[in-house]
């Protein structure tokens with residue numbers, strides 16, 4: 001009886017040992033041969049976890065809309081510049097009045113810059129972008145769409161600087177500033193592998209986005225004149241890149257620079273465009289266009305700040 005028990009224990013140990021041995025033997029191989037997921041699938045996994053918590057039962061509908069082709073036509077004719085209709089909302093929110101000086105801090109490839117110029121109200125416009133190659137695209141867009149007499153050195157300047165340092169260069173200078181920051185570009189990340197921010201090699205860059213966005217918005221605030229306005233915009237649903245960035249930049253402007261800005265009520269956009277866009281109802285600051293199969297635009301977050309002093 002005792003011998004049987006000993007044998008039983010030994011057998012169990014041997015089984016455990018051999019299982020352990022097998023597991024260790026193959027562990028490394030499993031890890032190295034793990035199939036590499038495309039970046040767009042990583043993006044979907046990430047969004048499923050985060051946005052299902054943020055949007056609850058609305059997430060399945062937003063998800064399917066994001067994954068659908070938005071529009072079938074794409075001829076790229078120079079008579080019109082094709083972009084998501086919701087991209088015009090930040091430009092409209094900026095409310096450019098006749099004679100205003102305007103800074104577009106992250107301007108390339110230039111869809112919103114074009115819309116800013118089309119208001120015909122800019123006395124002077126500076127379009128800036130850190131990326132040299134994207135600035136070249138911006139220049140091509142300007143040449144292709146804006147009549148020569150409207151893009152002289154007196155009207156428009158294109159610069160290639162780090163926008164985070166703009167507050168040091170031109171402090172309290174512009175009537176209106178647009179800060180259309182780099183973000184996780186949610187729709188692009190789900191549909192395109194090229195230049196995808198969810199690529200494994202870009203994880204660090206993705207994690208640093210909220211910090212970069214805060215620094216850019218802060219620089220935008222500092223380069224706005226007292227009494228002037230700044231609009232912050234992204235094309236992500238992420239609260240961390242939207243409301244949190246705005247709230248942090250407002251805090252930093254006051255505590256580090258003694259500059260006071262106030263978020264402005266943009267609910268009129270929700271009313272005026274209720275038949276065109278599907279707005280999220282629960283933003284703490286700003287407005288957010290949610291993709292929906294019946295109104296498949298966005299995501300587009302935009303928030304306006306008035307500089308008090």
Ligand SMILES: C[S@@+](CC[C@H](N)C(=O)[O-])C[C@H]1O[C@@H](n2cnc3c(N)ncnc32)[C@H](O)[C@@H]1O
Nearest residue numbers: 106107108109110111112130131162163180182
């Ligand atoms: C969302 S895109 C801008 C899109 C553009 N406003 C439009 O409507 O076509 C963000 C841009 O920010 C630029 N960017 C990234 N870091 C920057 C920085 N530190 N300073 C200025 N621009 C930056 C990127 O090169 C990119 O072109």
